[in-house]
């Protein structure tokens with residue numbers, strides 16, 4: 153059998169890997185038994201690189217060196233609004249790299265975003281190799297439909313750095329539809345409603361046998377689970393302020409603990425009607441007395457505080473269907489994608505809007521990777537061919553006289569495509585033409601995104617308007633753009649693959665590939681070792697601080713409960729070290745991490761350390 157092609161959903165919050173086995177797509181669990189892996193990368197104080205659950209588990213105590221949601225930064229420039237908002241909210245250091253690029257500083261070393269994503273892709277590669285028992289070098293990787301050219305190219309670069317040949321980039325909603333339609337020979341119109349940790353997407357596809365055609369796609373790249381978490385955090389912070397007159401926002405450590413607990417409570421409320429939120433020793437009062445946070449959050453209160461966010465997703469659905477002139481009654485099925493769609497109110501609202509029960513049976517966090525695996529197998533020739541007719545999510549054009557944008561490829565044009573337009577010179581005796589490649593829907597050039605620029609020289613000197621230059625935009629099936637300008641008289645041409653926007657030069661990529669091959673990434677053996685070491689280290693630290701904390705926090709009910717939990721965490725840690733599996737080690741590590749977060753907070757506040 154030829155080498156398998158894996159499908160990877162490189163998510164903002166979690167990533168997932170799947171492969172086609174015995175003719176069906178299956179998700180490959182990681183060593184800890186989890187079917188998805190947090191898209192987190194950290195650098196521990198001993199210089200060890202941690203990826204996935206291990207990175208997440210130490211996020212509270214090593215917040216500055218733990219990167220999450222790097223996907224929000226991929227292919228972006230340092231001065232963009234998204235990057236600014238990440239700088240304001242993320243505990244890790246985002247710095248400016250060469251050429252206005254974005255870098256993340258981990259313990260004094262600047263890492264590019266494709267490199268951070270490569271750590272996650274390499275982890276998924278190892279998970280697949282362990283499962284399949286053979287090397288894996290080829291992958292289909294998914295990206296959001298609204299990703300622009302630079303973001304797609306940067307994702308491909310990330311694959312190369314991780315030692316993966318990304319044979320195709322496909323859009324997440326298309327992948328979801330592929331998994332949904334797999335083996336069923338459908339003739340249907342399907343809406344894919346995707347609400348993840350950071351973004352919302354809605355796409356409508358027409359499935360006809362093995363042809364998947366995207367009819368419309370739209371979304372909001374600033375709407376996701378994190379916004380829901382923020383509402384819960386705001387509610388907790390406001391309640392605490394009312395009760396104690398203290399603003400927790402000023403306290404970074406407290407905020408990190410709030411973020412953790414807010415997300416957990418929110419997820420729990422998808423299964424139960426109410427949940428207890430408990431953060432003992434969160435901060436101290438004016439007389440240095442310990443203050444705890446304890447509140448009950450009900451599902452209905454959560455729903456009320458996030459109702460407008462849910463409504464926003466519905467408004468976007470309405471707009472997308474209206475723009476594509478599709479009636480709601482023309483949609484046959486709704487497929488839910490993204491962890492957030494586990495929230496019952498979202499399912500209810502989507503069902504009410506489409507007047508359809510959303511399809512059950514595929515896990516919203518797994519369906520995208522499964523679709524990527526289906527496409528991977530089709531490209532490897534193992535499966536019957538599927539034809540994906542994806543669309544470009546943005547219009548593309550060039551800057552013309554007066555700072556205007558001349559559109560060459562319209563939004564929602566089916567890929568691959570090639571479109572040309574003939575321009576003439578605008579000045580007498582013009583020797584060169586400059587082509588500024590733009591992306592966006594505005595007629596004004598400066599309101600669109602500049603993807604790249606190049607010049608075509610050696611033009612025959614002639615009165616303005618006489619020399620004809622043909623500009624051709626070609627979009628590959630991956631959605632990657634190349635632009636060519638050709639002097640129709642001389643045949644002289646100049647072209648640009650808009651890859652420079654990935655922010656990395658070919659030399660840099662080659663250096664990173666070499667560095668990864670030398671250093672290697674943590675394989676499962678090493679990951680297991682790292683887990684044990686982390687549990688050992690935390691046990692030692694908790695043990696060393698135990699008496700000090702016990703004395704510092706006094707003898708209230710909260711104190712006794714917190715110390716009991718700490719003892720329980722230590723017990724679990726010791727049991728897991730004596731032969732527990734990766735999952736037990738992981739859970740013990742979670743418990744110890746929370747205890748340590750609380751311990752450090754107490755000691756810092758009581759001035760003990």
Ligand code: AMP
Pocket residue numbers: 163164165166167347348349350376377378415418419420422489490491492493494495516517
């Ligand atoms: P994704 O980007 O698809 O991995 O989705 C991640 C988002 O889904 C995060 O914001 C999670 O908090 C959220 N999520 C995961 N599981 C649940 C759940 N059971 N209920 C509500 N939200 C969830």
